[in-house]
Amino acid sequence: MKLSILGCYSATPRALTNTTSQVLEISNHMFLIDCGEGTQVQLRKHKIKFNRIKHIFISHLHGDHFFGLVGLISTFRLLTREADLHVYGPKGIKEVVTLQMKLADSWTNYNIFFHELTSTESELIFEDEVVEVHTIPLEHRVYTNGFLFKEKPKDRKLDITAAEDAKINVAYYRKLKQGFDVTNEEGKLIKNTLVTKNGKKPKSYAFCSDTVYNESIIPIIKNADVLYHESTFLEKHAHLGPKTKHSTAKEAASIAKKANVGTLILGHYSTRYDSLNAFKEEAKEVFDNVELAEDGKTFDFK
Amino acid sequence: MKLSILGCYSATPRALTNTTSQVLEISNHMFLIDCGEGTQVQLRKHKIKFNRIKHIFISHLHGDHFFGLVGLISTFRLLTREADLHVYGPKGIKEVVTLQMKLADSWTNYNIFFHELTSTESELIFEDEVVEVHTIPLEHRVYTNGFLFKEKPKDRKLDITAAEDAKINVAYYRKLKQGFDVTNEEGKLIKNTLVTKNGKKPKSYAFCSDTVYNESIIPIIKNADVLYHESTFLEKHAHLGPKTKHSTAKEAASIAKKANVGTLILGHYSTRYDSLNAFKEEAKEVFDNVELAEDGKTFDFK
Numbered sequence: 001m002k003l004s005i006l007g008c009y010s011a012t013p014r015a016l017t018n019t020t021s022q023v024l025e026i027s028n029h030m031f032l033i034d035c036g037e038g039t040q041v042q043l044r045k046h047k048i049k050f051n052r053i054k055h056i057f058i059s060h061l062h063g064d065h066f067f068g069l070v071g072l073i074s075t076f077r078l079l080t081r082e083a084d085l086h087v088y089g090p091k092g093i094k095e096v097v098t099l100q101m102k103l104a105d106s107w108t109n110y111n112i113f114f115h116e117l118t119s120t121e122s123e124l125i126f127e128d129e130v131v132e133v134h135t136i137p138l139e140h141r142v143y144t145n146g147f148l149f150k151e152k153p154k155d156r157k158l159d160i161t162a163a164e165d166a167k168i169n170v171a172y173y174r175k176l177k178q179g180f181d182v183t184n185e186e187g188k189l190i191k192n193t194l195v196t197k198n199g200k201k202p203k204s205y206a207f208c209s210d211t212v213y214n215e216s217i218i219p220i221i222k223n224a225d226v227l228y229h230e231s232t233f234l235e236k237h238a239h240l241g242p243k244t245k246h247s248t249a250k251e252a253a254s255i256a257k258k259a260n261v262g263t264l265i266l267g268h269y270s271t272r273y274d275s276l277n278a279f280k281e282e283a284k285e286v287f288d289n290v291e292l293a294e295d296g297k298t299f300d301f302k
Numbered sequence: 303m304k305l306s307i308l309g310c311y312s313a314t315p316r317a318l319t320n321t322t323s324q325v326l327e328i329s330n331h332m333f334l335i336d337c338g339e340g341t342q343v344q345l346r347k348h349k350i351k352f353n354r355i356k357h358i359f360i361s362h363l364h365g366d367h368f369f370g371l372v373g374l375i376s377t378f379r380l381l382t383r384e385a386d387l388h389v390y391g392p393k394g395i396k397e398v399v400t401l402q403m404k405l406a407d408s409w410t411n412y413n414i415f416f417h418e419l420t421s422t423e424s425e426l427i428f429e430d431e432v433v434e435v436h437t438i439p440l441e442h443r444v445y446t447n448g449f450l451f452k453e454k455p456k457d458r459k460l461d462i463t464a465a466e467d468a469k470i471n472v473a474y475y476r477k478l479k480q481g482f483d484v485t486n487e488e489g490k491l492i493k494n495t496l497v498t499k500n501g502k503k504p505k506s507y508a509f510c511s512d513t514v515y516n517e518s519i520i521p522i523i524k525n526a527d528v529l530y531h532e533s534t535f536l537e538k539h540a541h542l543g544p545k546t547k548h549s550t551a552k553e554a555a556s557i558a559k560k561a562n563v564g565t566l567i568l569g570h571y572s573t574r575y576d577s578l579n580a581f582k583e584e585a586k587e588v589f590d591n592v593e594l595a596e597d598g599k600t601f602d603f604k
Contacts, residue, residue: 012377061405063376075314103363
């Protein structure tokens with residue numbers, strides 16, 4: 001599981017900082033999460049292959065999270081993309097993208113499937129054999145969802161020598177990897193754990209931006225390996241949180257602690273601050289394993 | 303008259319090149335012409351004060367000419383702009399901008415006046431005491447206008463010593479600057495040219511992008527001091543012009559020559575070419591005074 005931060009600042013793109021966008025590489029998927037203005041240029045700078053992106057998740061329709069979407073969709077068209085594209089986001093996202101294609105008389109030559117979200121309960125919005133994605137209803141000034149990406153339980157690791165010694169027919173290896181006990185060629189039941197080891201632990205990533213401090217998300221993100229939680233403000237501006245529906249670094253850390261996550265990544269910083277160090281310091285008062293998102297930074301979670 | 307090129311490439315923004323946007327400084331106005339994705343960042347890099355921009359002209363609704371508009375309007379709001387903003391562009395531009403403000407529940411605290419264009423004849427769309435702006439109907443895949451910016455005739459330059467010697471009352475100085483003959487304090491008619499000199503020559507700038515080769519624009523842009531004309535292709539791809547409704551550098555030069563303009567600036571280059579030199583060389587075969595637009599370049603027309 002690998003996370004590339006394309007942009008992690010709030011409000012507006014500037015000469016050296018970008019608004020929210022990130023790419024999560026998980027179980028061979030490349031999920032694009034949010035798409036602020038300039039995201040397509042950030043993707044190029046990161047040398048991320050455009051055609052590997054098949055699913056885009058948009059948290060909410062504030063410009064710093066989605067003004068780059070229509071440009072990216074348009075560039076996919078110019079690059080003669082053929083693969084389907086799935087876009088998940090609040091109701092209205094289809095209308096605004098298609099209106100711009102209509103005005104430009106530039107329809108895509110690939111299929112776009114819009115999955116418009118309206119529920120205020122967490123729901124499963126994507127699932128295949130290896131991963132599932134759930135919404136995390138957030139509390140912001142407009143309808144907003146975070147997203148929980150969860151790898152499915154992985155196959156057990158087969159000890160082939162042990163399986164051969166136990167005289168198990170290769171036809172049963174798939175069942176062994178899935179955790180079943182099987183009968184060997186002599187008709188004897190072989191316990192699974194005798195010939196397999198635990199597989200890789202499935203990973204999970206929770207993206208929560210933008211939101212005011214909101215404990216109701218804790219059951220959904222409980223025990224996630226990694227939590228990205230917005231931290232727009234430092235403590236000295238904590239009073240702005242409830243009004244603007246944003247959080248402080250310390251509040252993000254409090255959610256991380258109560259949800260018992262592995263690592264907390266802070267981001268969505270207000271551009272009023274000159275340095276990011278204070279964000280980490282304030283969060284660390286509450287929760288130990290804190291990382292700072294920075295534009296261009298990649299986190300590799302082995 | 304000063305022209306700052308914020309972006310001059312076609313199709314899509316890339317790591318080192320930007321799509322169309324430029325700022326024309328003329329008679330104390332700062333006119334923004336087209337607004338591709340990332341224009342607001344380019345404005346910051348150029349240190350152009352956002353609140354000096356009061357008029358934005360959008361040629362057409364292809365993404366590389368307007369996907370940065372909604373972000374710029376949104377950033378004006380975040381910067382607590384108060385001044386009115388006037389946006390000139392094809393019908394539909396108001397709907398697409400207001401839809402995005404509605405979805406974001408983020409209405410501007412300043413007034414935006416949309417001047418939607420539908421005419422296929424050249425029309426006067428802005429005028430004040432010092433400058434006027436006319437549309438230049440272009441022929442592209444969607445409804446498109448270029449824009450002709452014309453300074454109004456400037457006051458004549460008064461030779462105060464000569465006026466005093468001619469015993470003209472100061473109350474008549476304004477009339478003298480406007481070119482009238484006046485009567486002096488002895489009742490004698492003084493010819494204007496005896497006490498004034500020619501004022502500064504009014505300048506004009508014609509922006510023509512995007513368009514196929516189209517001679518019908520020539521009467522409108524005749525004798526312009528500066529013509530920016532798109533040159534998407536080199537001669538070797540001239541066959542793509544009529545199909546995509548774009549021009550070659552040589553065609554741009556041909557228009558410049560027939561319209562007898564002072565300087566031709568080429569731009570809107572296809573991103574397929576590694577170097578811009580050939581654009582200049584091919585244009586110079588037809589017209590001598592050719593300049594290449596480049597992102598970040600400023601032309602000062604004294």
